[in-house]
């Protein structure tokens with residue numbers, strides 16, 4: 359029977375944060391940011407192993423204590439120049455079976471809840487293609503010009519914001535990422551092959567920490583959860 363694995367690409371430098379320290383290691387609620395997503399993924403009894411893809415010359419990983427996660431957590435020092443390349447390198451290094459399921463989750467989404475993860479797994483494991491957590495867009499969407507002036511109001515009907523985790527069979531993801539190396543999420547690569555992944559409703563709490571002010575919001579959400 360196919361098993362479920364998780365892979366966390368964490369080889370980026372997080373330039374939009376304006377910090378020397380890569381984003382995944384910034385302090386958030388007393389731990390490096392990546393710790394929180396790893397805690398949720400490792401706590402899932404559905405997930406067999408959680409792989410973390412780090413930059414080949416990552417100098418920070420070994421400076422923290424990961425012992426809580428035991429053997430369930432496996433670091434792979436094979437990150438690439440882009441997120442997609444990091445995921446692909448990690449997939450090849452992890453040596454999974456082609457029909458195993460893989461949950462790809464960004465280190466920069468620390469507020470993923472156990473419930474959201476369980477819901478994604480429950481819906482996607484019975485799907486032919488796989489699924490991703492996502493939320494329907496609630497705000498009105500504006501297209502801007504170079505001077506930040508509104509050019510047009512976009513139709514938000516049927517528009518969703520993609521989140522992670524994104525869950526696909528290893529074989530499909532390998533094929534997809536090999537043929538579309540410049541995508542910003544895994545689903546885009548799968549879509550480029552002509553497939554239609556399932557949108558699994560999540561909530562705004564699983565947002566991506568991108569700018570410095572996002573840290574405070576993430577800390578509030580995590581504190582509230584405790």
Ligand code: C5P
Nearest residue numbers: 367368369370438439440441444465466
């Ligand atoms: O920069 P952004 O927030 O879109 O990155 C999403 C995820 O991809 C982060 O967890 C980041 O560490 C990872 N990434 C990576 N390898 C890269 C670039 C980004 O693993 N070369």
